[in-house]
Structures are given as C-alpha cells and as structure tokens.
Amino acid sequence: MTIAAPPCPFCGLPVADDDLSMDHVFGDAFGARAKVPAHRSCNNQSGGDAEGRLHHPNSLMNLVRWRHGKAVKDIPATFSSGRTARINPSTGVVSSPHVMVNKVESEGSISFQAEGTQAQVEAAYEKWRSRHPDLPLPALSDLPTDAFESVVYESAEVSMKLDLQAAQGTAVKAALGACTLAYGPSFTATPLAAALRAAGQTPPAQYCRVAATVLDSTDALIAEMLAEAHPGPMLVPREGSKEYDVILLPAGQETVVFVHVLSTLMPPYGIKISAPVPGLSPGVSPVLPVLLREDADGRISATDFTEILMDVLAADQPDSFEA
Numbered sequence: 335m336t337i338a339a340p341p342c343p344f345c346g347l348p349v350a351d352d353d354l355s356m357d358h359v360f361g362d363a364f365g366a367r368a369k370v371p372a373h374r375s376c377n378n379q380s381g382g383d384a385e386g387r388l389h390h391p392n393s394l395m396n397l398v399r400w401r402h403g404k405a406v407k408d409i410p411a412t413f414s415s416g417r418t419a420r421i422n423p424s425t426g427v428v429s430s431p432h433v434m435v436n437k438v439e440s441e442g443s444i445s446f447q448a449e450g451t452q453a454q455v456e457a458a459y460e461k462w463r464s465r466h467p468d469l470p471l472p473a474l475s476d477l478p479t480d481a482f483e484s485v486v487y488e489s490a491e492v493s494m495k496l497d498l499q500a501a502q503g504t505a506v507k508a509a510l511g512a513c514t515l516a517y518g519p520s521f522t523a524t525p526l527a528a529a530l531r532a533a534g535q536t537p538p539a540q541y542c543r544v545a546a547t548v549l550d551s552t553d554a555l556i557a558e559m560l561a562e563a564h565p566g567p568m569l570v571p572r573e574g575s576k577e578y579d580v581i582l583l584p585a586g587q588e589t590v591v592f593v594h595v596l597s598t599l600m601p602p603y604g605i606k607i608s609a610p611v612p613g614l615s616p617g618v619s620p621v622l623p624v625l626l627r628e629d630a631d632g633r634i635s636a637t638d639f640t641e642i643l644m645d646v647l648a649a650d651q652p653d654s655f656e657a
C-alpha cells in the first residue's frame with residue numbers, strides 16, 4: 335500500500351518526504367503562522383528570495399513590520415553632506431557609525447577633512463597623522479580653533495523602496511498556499527492554481543492592477559447587504575488588527591486576488607488572474623468574494639460570501655411563500 339504524497343502548491347507535483355518543507359503561507363518574518371507542505375526547492379524559489387527582499391531595512395514592508403511592533407533593522411540614511419546615517423525606527427535615534435573623511439594629497443599640498451563625532455574625528459585624524467611621520471602635523475588639540483566647525487543636521491535623507499516584483503511574488507505565493515489549505519490538495523490541479531503560478535513568474539508591469547479602493551467598496555457593499563442579519567468577517571481588516579488573508583474576488587472568468595499581510599494590502603493591490611474562483615462547496619460558483627484568513631490558531635478559515643448571502647436570503651423568505 336502506498337500513501338499519496340501531498341501535491342506542492344507551487345509546482346503541483348507530489349512532495350516526497352525527503353524534499354518536504356513546511357512553508358509559511360504569509361511569511362514567518364511577518365509574524366504569520368499558517369504553514370503548507372511544499373518542495374524545499376520550490377519554497378526557496380517561489381518565495382524565500384522575494385520575501386527576503388521585502389525585509390531589507392530600506393524596504394517599505396520593513397516599515398510595515400515596525401508599525402506592528404515587529405523587530406526592524408536600522409534604516410540607512412544620509413546627511414546632506416553625504417555622511418551616512420542610521421535611523422532606529424523604534425526609538426527615532428539617528429546615529430552615524432562612520433566618520434566621513436576627505437583627504438587630498440598632491441604635490442606641494444595636503445589637506446584632511448573629517449566629519450563625525452568628536453571621538454570619530456579624533457581617531458581618524460590621529461590615524462592619518464601616524465601615517466605621515468615625516469610631516470610636521472600638530473596634535474589635534476594643538477590645531478587652531480578655526481580648524482573645527484560644528485554641524486547640526488535637522489534632517490536626514492532616507493530612501494525607502496518597494497520591490498514590486500518581490501511583493502507580487504510574495505502575494506501570489508500566499509494565494510497558492512492559502513488556497514491549497516482551504517480547498518484541499520485538489521486545488522493544485524485547478525486552472526486558478528496554474529494561472530497563479532504563471533502570474534508569479536510574470537513581471538508586475540504586464541499585469542492589470544486593480545485599485546485597493548475596489549476592496550473597500552466591495553466590503554461596504556457586502557456589509558450593507560448582510561447588515562445585522564449575519565455579522566461576519568469583513569474583507570478590509572479593522573483598525574488595529576493584524577490580519578493575514580487572501581481575497582478571491584470573482585470577475586466573470588477572471589479572479590482578482592488581494593492579499594493582506596499584517597493588515598497591509600500587498601502591492602500590486604489586486605492581481606488579475608485569468609481563471610475563475612472555484613467554489614468552496616460543490617455546485618456553488620461564487621459571485622461575491624471568498625475570504626481565506628489566518629485565524630488565531632494559525633489555521634486558514636474560509637468564508638464564501640456568496641453562500642452567506644444565499645443563507646440570509648433563504649431565511650428571509652416568508653412562510654406563506656412555500657404554501
């Protein structure tokens with residue numbers, strides 16, 4: 335007897351035990367917990383590298399982590415003089431680990447200029463002086479006062495960026511993982527899975543991006559339709575929450591995929607995939623979004639708003655209607 339190996343969400347092929355790794359659907363560095371079995375190699379290729387790029391200190395996603403109390407590395411910056419700085423986003427402290435030194439040594443002329451803290455400048459000057467024992471260079475304390483100038487910076491230049499390709503790759507990977515957990519292993523053989531895999535390999539510029547406002551208006555519409563009759567999960571995370579989810583928005587024969595990581599909508603804010611949303615129940619094709627959200631226990635729970643609406647409509651039918 336053989337037990338069928340689970341298919342890998344990222345390539346659709348069976349995963350043998352010796353190549354099995356448990357992949358975090360939304361990335362453990364973001365604090366998410368849900369895991370899906372996948373090939374070790376597929377896990378690295380499909381998301382590991384891309385996710386890593388989103389955690390660089392000057393990645394915008396690094397700021398998202400900071401906003402939610404996750405550990406953040408110091409952010410590199412520069413003062414207007416060009417001297418490097420570091421900003422600790424948690425404390426707001428700006429520091430510069432390096433002294434900036436300009437030395438000009440040409441025939442008949444020699445100059446030394448250093449910018450840093452007093453200790454940094456002193457160390458740099460003494461090092462330079464020790465390299466020129468033949469020159470009559472005075473000790474730092476003997477230099478005239480006009481050799482020093484104090485500088486204070488009120489601002490530092492920070493260059494934050496978002497690697498759109500990495501963000502899209504991470505979003506698509508989350509969608510494949512969450513769908514495989516919610517729909518079961520058979521999801522990996524669906525047209526949506528194949529189209530998602532293709533999207534993960536395609537540069538974002540070639541994709542139609544749907545604005546994030548679509549999600550807010552859909553959320554408002556669903557809330558209005560269900561009102562108090564069936565208060566359930568919302569598509570757009572509530573203020574102060576830390577949600578991880580995948581939203582499959584049906585658009586005819588296409589699906590618009592939205593992914594939230596730490597309640598932040600991942601760029602490119604709605605990826606259009608050329609395959610329909612599979613129903614969570616047989617015979618029910620969703621017309622409203624399907625929400626796959628990581629719960630407190632690290633499991634993926636699925637909400638099909640089409641089914642909820644059908645339940646609500648059925649409950650609203652007056653008794654006399656059946657008679």
Ligand SMILES: [Zn+2]
Nearest residue numbers: 342345373376
């Ligand atoms: Zn694989």
